[in-house]
Amino acid sequence: MKPIVTETRTAIINAAHDAQIVVRPIHDLGEHDVLIKILSCNLCTSEYGLWSGARTNKPLPMTFGHEWAGEIIQVGERVSGLAVGDFVGGSYTFDPYSTEALEGRTSEAPGVKPYDTQWPDGYYGRYDGCAEYLVQSQESIYKFENKIRPSEAGFLEPLATVINGIKKLDIKKGETVVVIGGGTMGVLNALVAKQKGARVIVSELMEKKIRVAEQLGLEVIDGSRVDPVEEVRARTDGRGADTVILAVAATAANKQGFAMLKKLHGKVLMFAAGYPAPEVGVDANKIHYGKMQIFGTFLGEFADFKESCHLLGSGEIDVSPLVDKEYPFDQIQQAFENAIIPGGYRTTVVMQ
Structure with a gap:
C-alpha cells in the first residue's frame, strides 16, 4: 500500500x-x-x-x-x-x-x-x-x-523495561526495597515497586531529584547528608533491605547496595548500564554465604509494554x-x- x-x-x-x-x-x-x-x-x-x-x-x-x-x-x-x-x-x-x-x-x-x-x-x-x-x-x-x-x-518503553525487571524480583507486600539513584529510571522503579506493596526508599544525592521523589510520595535518603547504608539499617531496625535496585551505574553505588542488603536471601537488580562498566562491588563469598540473588535486566517484553500502556493511560503511574x-x-x-x-x-x- x-x-x-x-x-x-x-x-x-x-x-x-x-x-x-x-x-x-x-x-x-x-x-x-x-x-x-x-x-x-x-x-x-x-x-x-x-x-x-x-x-x-x-x-x-x-x-x-x-x-x-x-x-x-x-x-x-x-x-x-x-x-x-x-x-x-x-x-x-x-x-x-x-x-x-x-x-x-x-x-x-x-x-x-x-x-x-x-x-x-x-x-x-x-x-x-x-x-x-x-x-x-x-x-x-x-x-x-x-x-x-x-x-x-x-x-511507555522506559516503564516497560522497569516492569520487566520488577517482575524478576517477586516483591512481596511490606518488603523494604531500596532504589539507589533518583533519576528517571530510579523513580520509575520506585513507583512500580511501591505499587506492588513494598516500602520503597530512594537514595539520592542531588537536591532536585530528592524534591521530585518526595513530591511523588516516596521515602528518600539524602546521601549527601548521611551514610545511606547506615541510614537504611537504622530505618529497618538493623535488618537491612530485602531488595536493592541499582538504578545508577557506579562502583560506589554497587558497593552501597550490597552493603545495605539483609544478611540472608537479599535480592539485587542490576538495572543500569555504565560506560566504562563499573565494578560489581561485592565479594563472591558474600554472595555464596548470604544466599543472594542477583538479577540483570534489559528491555521489556510485549506483556510489559501492554502493562505499561495501561498504567500510563489510566493515570495509575504519574x-x-x-x-x-x-x-x-x-x-x-x-x-x-x-x-x-x-x-x-x-x-x-x-x-x-
Whole structure:
C-alpha cells in the first residue's frame, strides 16, 4: 500500500555533539503496517550519551527515537485492533510468530534489530521514531486507553523495561526495597515497586531529584547528608533491605547496595548500564554465604509494554514530574544540549 505521506524529516546523530534533521523516503505499508504521525519523542540516556560522546559503542550516523507517541493516520489492509485516529506508542519490532515471541520472550525474537542495522539510505540504527512520520508493524504498536500528554506517553518503553525487571524480583507486600539513584529510571522503579506493596526508599544525592521523589510520595535518603547504608539499617531496625535496585551505574553505588542488603536471601537488580562498566562491588563469598540473588535486566517484553500502556493511560503511574523540558523538532541540537545537563529528567522533542 502506498503511504499517504511520502517523505519524513528524521533526526539523526551524525557525530558527537552533532544532531541533524534529514529528509528520508517513507516506504510502502505492508498489510500489517500502520503509518503514524509522531507528536513527540523523549531523549533516552543512551541517545544523549551517544550524542555527548560518552558512549562510543554504536555506529554513526544513527537514527534514533524509541520513546515516541503519535497518532495513526493510515493502516495496512490486514491490520486489526488499531484504527486511524488511535493514540499510540511503540516498541522494537519482532517476529510475532517465532518461538521466542510465542513464549513471551519478544525482546529475544527474530526481527529485533541490532543497533548496527543499516537502513537502505545508509544510516544505522534500531529505531527511527524521532521523526515526523513512522511506519511500523502492528504487533509493536500499543494503543493508550486515554489520550494523555504525548511527552508522558513517551514513557511507555522506559516503564516497560522497569516492569520487566520488577517482575524478576517477586516483591512481596511490606518488603523494604531500596532504589539507589533518583533519576528517571530510579523513580520509575520506585513507583512500580511501591505499587506492588513494598516500602520503597530512594537514595539520592542531588537536591532536585530528592524534591521530585518526595513530591511523588516516596521515602528518600539524602546521601549527601548521611551514610545511606547506615541510614537504611537504622530505618529497618538493623535488618537491612530485602531488595536493592541499582538504578545508577557506579562502583560506589554497587558497593552501597550490597552493603545495605539483609544478611540472608537479599535480592539485587542490576538495572543500569555504565560506560566504562563499573565494578560489581561485592565479594563472591558474600554472595555464596548470604544466599543472594542477583538479577540483570534489559528491555521489556510485549506483556510489559501492554502493562505499561495501561498504567500510563489510566493515570495509575504519574510521570508528569519527570518531563523536564520540551523543544520544537527544529531545535534538536538544543534539546540534546539540555538533556546532558546533570540533574535533569526527560527532555522532549515536540513535532507539532
